[in-house]
Amino acid sequence: MARELLKVTDLSTHYAGFGGSRLVKAVDGVSFSLEEGQTIGVVGESGCGKTTLCLSLVRLLAPGAEIVGGSIELGGRDILQLSEKEMVEVRGKEIAMILQDPMTSLNPVINIESQVGEAARRHRGLKGVRLRDRVHDLLESVRIPSPEVRMEEFPHQMSGGMRQRIAGAIALSGTPGIIIADEPTTSLDVTIQAQYLDLLRRLQKETGVGLIFVTHDLGIVAKMCDEVIVMYAGKTVERGDVRGIFSAPNHPYTSALIRSVPKLGSKDPLYRIEGQPPDLSDLPKGCSFASRCPIADEHCVSHEPPLMEIQSGRMAACWKAEENTMPEVAS
Amino acid sequence: MRRLLYSFITLFVLATTIFGLVRLTGDPAILLTPEGATELERIQIREDLGLNETLLSQFGRFISEVATLDFGTSFHLGQSVTDVYFDRLPNSILLVTVAMAFALALGIPAGIISAIYNGRWMDFAAKSLALTGMSIPGFVMALTMMFFFSVKFSWLPTFGIGTWKHLVMPGIALGWYFAASTLRLVRSTMLDVLSSDYVKLARLKGVKERRVVMRHAFANVLIPLISLTGVNFVVMINAATIVEVIFVWPGLGSLLLEAVGERDFPLVQGIVVMSGTLIIITNFLIDIVYAWVDPRIRLTR
Numbered sequence: 106m107a108r109e110l111l112k113v114t115d116l117s118t119h120y121a122g123f124g125g126s127r128l129v130k131a132v133d134g135v136s137f138s139l140e141e142g143q144t145i146g147v148v149g150e151s152g153c154g155k156t157t158l159c160l161s162l163v164r165l166l167a168p169g170a171e172i173v174g175g176s177i178e179l180g181g182r183d184i185l186q187l188s189e190k191e192m193v194e195v196r197g198k199e200i201a202m203i204l205q206d207p208m209t210s211l212n213p214v215i216n217i218e219s220q221v222g223e224a225a226r227r228h229r230g231l232k233g234v235r236l237r238d239r240v241h242d243l244l245e246s247v248r249i250p251s252p253e254v255r256m257e258e259f260p261h262q263m264s265g266g267m268r269q270r271i272a273g274a275i276a277l278s279g280t281p282g283i284i285i286a287d288e289p290t291t292s293l294d295v296t297i298q299a300q301y302l303d304l305l306r307r308l309q310k311e312t313g314v315g316l317i318f319v320t321h322d323l324g325i326v327a328k329m330c331d332e333v334i335v336m337y338a339g340k341t342v343e344r345g346d347v348r349g350i351f352s353a354p355n356h357p358y359t360s361a362l363i364r365s366v367p368k369l370g371s372k373d374p375l376y377r378i379e380g381q382p383p384d385l386s387d388l389p390k391g392c393s394f395a396s397r398c399p400i401a402d403e404h405c406v407s408h409e410p411p412l413m414e415i416q417s418g419r420m421a422a423c424w425k426a427e428e429n430t431m432p433e434v435a436s
Numbered sequence: 437m438r439r440l441l442y443s444f445i446t447l448f449v450l451a452t453t454i455f456g457l458v459r460l461t462g463d464p465a466i467l468l469t470p471e472g473a474t475e476l477e478r479i480q481i482r483e484d485l486g487l488n489e490t491l492l493s494q495f496g497r498f499i500s501e502v503a504t505l506d507f508g509t510s511f512h513l514g515q516s517v518t519d520v521y522f523d524r525l526p527n528s529i530l531l532v533t534v535a536m537a538f539a540l541a542l543g544i545p546a547g548i549i550s551a552i553y554n555g556r557w558m559d560f561a562a563k564s565l566a567l568t569g570m571s572i573p574g575f576v577m578a579l580t581m582m583f584f585f586s587v588k589f590s591w592l593p594t595f596g597i598g599t600w601k602h603l604v605m606p607g608i609a610l611g612w613y614f615a616a617s618t619l620r621l622v623r624s625t626m627l628d629v630l631s632s633d634y635v636k637l638a639r640l641k642g643v644k645e646r647r648v649v650m651r652h653a654f655a656n657v658l659i660p661l662i663s664l665t666g667v668n669f670v671v672m673i674n675a676a677t678i679v680e681v682i683f684v685w686p687g688l689g690s691l692l693l694e695a696v697g698e699r700d701f702p703l704v705q706g707i708v709v710m711s712g713t714l715i716i717i718t719n720f721l722i723d724i725v726y727a728w729v730d731p732r733i734r735l736t737r
Binding site for chain 1: 632633634635636637638639640641642643644645651652655656658659729730731732
């Protein structure tokens with residue numbers, strides 16, 4: 106069995122808004138573990154807490170947000186106990202991140218060489234020619250043509266796809282064990298997207314890095330991930346291996362998500378989940394998906410389902426999971 | 437190259453405007469002759485000064501003077517305009533430089549601190565400073581300082597030029613407003629930049645906060661800062677007139693005021709055209725610095 110890189114237990118991050126009068130539970134009791142070379146997908150619609158989860162893992166939350174519970178074990182220690190000074194040594198060195206929009210995530214006035222080399226210099230102590238070589242290799246590994254020319258250039262001289270590959274090189278720069286990719290392909294067009302995903306997979310194979318892949322695109326999850334966490338309203342509603350979840354989801358939300366993926370050649374109207382996700386500062390008493398759930402009953406509305414193990418390696422937070430009444434996933 | 441052409445057009449328009457404007461002020465011969473002078477003497481003076489020619493020929497002469505950068509002789513000083521100008525120029529440059537240095541030295545750090553401690557007392561203090569700077573006119577500031585530092589405590593000389601002490605109050609009085617505007621710009625740009633994705637990415641790389649602010653963020657603040665400083669520089673040259681008069685600082689501003697008062701056409705024209713040239717040169721220099729700081733301009737040029 107591969108080495109465990111990261112173990113997140115019962116992580117909760119809340120935002121205190123309006124002077125503490127409104128508490129937004131953006132991440133509420135999320136647990137998972139990541140192994141070497143493994144890819145975990147985090148899916149869910151906008152505002153379900155995916156990005157807050159990512160930022161919690163590196164403790165770079167916006168002001169007002171606070172990790173209120175749980176633990177994040179990295180290499181045997183809980184990084185929630187580290188001081189900010191120690192945390193600076195974790196970021197980029199042990200956990201790196203690729204942001205969503207490559208057009209805004211590179212600094213416009215600093216050249217590519219310094220931006221890519223920064224983490225290597227900072228965390229691996231590389232200098233001068235060795236640093237330059239390292240940057241060269243990194244750019245080569247993310248398929249930047251003629252790296253020796255490109256490293257002197259600036260972000261505005263590159264296309265979006267190239268910039269995102271450079272963001273990949275930046276993430277690899279400090280040779281971290283874990284890379285968090287927060288919707289890295291959302292702003293790329295489809296062909297570039299496919300190339301980028303292939304690149305990430307290849308890099309993962311070469312370096313054994315553990316990948317946390319945040320997306321709302323189930324197609325990407327199917328292609329990239331070993332395991333998937335489905336989030337809804339800040340909570341994990343289903344967790345398990347990708348193949349199992351795609352063929353037989355144990356939560357009605359997952360099943361609805363799968364059904365709302367457009368199918369090529371289909372004449373049927375696209376399935377959509379009715380209604381809106383609940384207000385995270387005013388969650389319903391029972392299951393937070395109950396109001397949109399086709400199979401919910403009174404018990405669901407009044408009692409919140411815990412995350413339960415349904416089959417081996419498959420968790421779901423649904424009272425109906427074992428009753429086998431999930432809406433059919435059309436194939 | 438096109439910029440050079442525009443510069444010449446600008447200068448020509450400026451020269452024409454000032455040529456017309458000074459002639460609207462009245463007859464210099466009246467001011468140059470003693471109280472009881474006869475009409476004959478005045479005619480004589482007009483003849484000497486070339487004011488009896490037609491406007492067109494005066495204008496032609498003026499333009500050819502501009503082209504050779506020789507503005508003739510001042511009516512009331514009797515000296516060459518160019519000499520007088522370059523005599524006073526270093527004093528003006530000294531004052532403006534000191535004022536600008538003060539403005540930047542106060543405005544930039546205060547702006548950065550204000551942005552970093554957004555919403556806390558340090559920010560509040562900086563913002564109050566900016567508000568007073570923007571709302572108190574330079575001359576009020578100047579007179580207040582004079583009252584305290586010269587009259588009450590006699591630490592600093594009231595007016596004149598000579599030692600560094602003479603520079604303190606005019607420098608602050610002139611730089612005050614610009615310190616405030618610099619502060620405001622640095623603060624707001626810094627706030628913007630600090631919440632940008634690339635600053636987030638720098639933090640994600642494990643870059644120390646100090647370096648995040650100084651290298652990743654401040655480099656981006658520099659771009660608008662340079663354009664503001666360029667504009668401020670030009671405004672400052674104009675604003676200096678009031679401060680120069682209050683502190684009897686022998687710069688170009690007080691010279692210009694004197695020249696206007698005396699209806700000294702060549703001197704006014706010379707000062708305005710040469711200052712205009714100076715401003716154009718300054719803008720040129722600013723563009724060069726700009727390109728040096730912002731790679732996007734450097735390469736698209």
